[in-house]
Amino acid sequence: MSLGQYESSRFSGEPVNLYFFKYGVNARDYYAYTDAEDPITFGLDSAGRPVTYMPTAIDRSKITSSGTLDRTTVTVTTPHNVDLANLYLIYPPSAVTDLIMYQGHVSDDADDYRVIWTGRVTGCARRGSRAEFTCVPISTSLKRNGLRRRYQFGCPHVLYGADCRANKATATIQVRVAALSGTRITLEDNWPDRGRAVKYQQGLAEWDNPNGAHEVRTILRSEAGGLTYLLNGTTRGLRVGQVISLVLGCNHKSGTDAQPDGDCGPLFNNILNFGGQERIPFKNPIGLVNQYY
Numbered sequence: 001m002s003l004g005q006y007e008s009s010r011f012s013g014e015p016v017n018l019y020f021f022k023y024g025v026n027a028r029d030y031y032a033y034t035d036a037e038d039p040i041t042f043g044l045d046s047a048g049r050p051v052t053y054m055p056t057a058i059d060r061s062k063i064t065s066s067g068t069l070d071r072t073t074v075t076v077t078t079p080h081n082v083d084l085a086n087l088y089l090i091y092p093p094s095a096v097t098d099l100i101m102y103q104g105h106v107s108d109d110a111d112d113y114r115v116i117w118t119g120r121v122t123g124c125a126r127r128g129s130r131a132e133f134t135c136v137p138i139s140t141s142l143k144r145n146g147l148r149r150r151y152q153f154g155c156p157h158v159l160y161g162a163d164c165r166a167n168k169a170t171a172t173i174q175v176r177v178a179a180l181s182g183t184r185i186t187l188e189d190n191w192p193d194r195g196r197a198v199k200y201q202q203g204l205a206e207w208d209n210p211n212g213a214h215e216v217r218t219i220l221r222s223e224a225g226g227l228t229y230l231l232n233g234t235t236r237g238l239r240v241g242q243v244i245s246l247v248l249g250c251n252h253k254s255g256t257d258a259q260p261d262g263d264c265g266p267l268f269n270n271i272l273n274f275g276g277q278e279r280i281p282f283k284n285p286i287g288l289v290n291q292y293y
Contacts, residue, residue, distance in 0.1 A: 017060070018042060018053045018102035018113055019076065021084055021121070023093045024213045031084045033058045042102070042111055056082060060101070063117055072140070074117065076133040085131035088124035091234045094216040097121040099135050154252040155264060155276040159202075163275060166268045171203075171248040180235050185244075186228045193246075197226025199267060203249030205229065209237020219249060254278050 016036040020043075023029050027047035034040050034053035041052045061075040076099070078085060087093055098120050104113035119137040126132075149156065157164040160171075173193055179186035185205065187194075205217045215238070217231040229246075238244070253262025254271060258278040265271035 014106040016040070016104060016106050017058075017116075018104070019058060019060075020051065020053075020100045020102070021097055022099075023084075023087060023097040024095050026212050026214075029095075029213055031082075031087075033078070033082070033084075035059065036106055038106075040106070042113055072137050074119070074135045074137075076121075076135055078131050078133070080126055080129050080131045082131065084133075085124060085126075088131075091236055092124070094214060099133075151277045151280060153259070153276055153278055153280060155250075155254070155274050156252075157273070157275045159250045159252075160247075163273065164270065165273050166250070166270045168247060171268065172245050174243050175246055176243050177238065177240055180238060180240060183231045183234060184223070184228050185231065185235060185238070186224070189227065194226045197222045199248055199263065200229065200246050201249050202251070204247040205231055205244055206247065207238055207242060207244040211237070213237070219246075252276065 016034055018040065019033045021031045021033075023031070027045050027049070030045065030051070032051050032053040033056040035058050036053075036055055039052050039054055041050050043051050045051050057079055059077045063074060064072060099118065100115060101117040102113040103116045104111070117137065119135050120141065121133050121135050123134045124131055125134070155164070160166050160168040175187050175191045177185050178188045193200075200219050201222050203219050205219055207215050209215055215236060217233050217235075219229050220232050221230040222228075223230060248263075248267065250263045250268065251261070253259040253264065254274050254276065255262035255265035255267070256271070256278065264274045
């Protein structure tokens with residue numbers, strides 16, 4: 001029977017939903033759930049392996065398609081102790097969690113499961129014994145008109161992004177962790193580049209946790225003479241003695257005579273991609289002060 005026949009049948013149809021959550025770059029970085037009573041194997045992961053959807057008490061709110069971005073949020077509800085909820089327990093995953101929903105029928109031998117919704121998870125809240133995931137459709141991430149870019153002294157580009165194009169590989173060093181305390185990491189005394197430790201502020205600390213997922217944190221502050229860094233999140237999966245990557249930050253200033261304390265030119269040799277307007281005059285040319293005397 002075709003999917004249409006199952007959909008229109010009064011007795012043969014056994015509708016089920018499949019939920020595929022992808023939360024990392026590795027092939028195994030996903031969770032697959034179904035509201036069926038038995039596991040369902042359907043599709044392949046990025047490494048070409050079959051994906052098995054595990055039975056879970058999972059449900060979703062009604063999917064609305066109105067032609068606009070209003071009322072497009074979908075709430076997916078699971079038990080509070082599923083692996084996906086534990087992933088959001090203390091700190092969300094470093095990568096965006098994508099969600100694809102499929103719908104089909106258990107009795108369909110052709111495994112004809114169709115995509116009914118695709119988007120991403122924006123947050124997780126616990127309501128007693130339940131975990132509620134707020135999800136928005138993929139249409140909300142499409143490029144659309146936003147605020148116009150204005151003149152500013154500092155560079156507006158995202159460091160190592162498509163407009164900045166600084167070389168992240170050459171700005172990265174490997175260091176070993178000597179101690180951990182909350183959201184702080186302490187490095188070994190003789191770690192390379194300690195002399196300019198302050199330059200790693202607003203940079204990144206990256207490591208792989210025991211599950212193989214890649215963790216990324218922003219470095220907020222350098223402390224103790226460059227031995228300790230305060231991160232913007234937990235050190236989940238990080239162990240004492242583990243080697244991590246530190247990536248230089250940037251103060252978004254040019255480093256030329258107009259902004260001599262900047263990082264763009266001296267630190268990254270990237271002045272050609274500087275996006276700020278460092279020579280904007282401080283005095284208003286049409287103000288009360290005459291520019292000519």
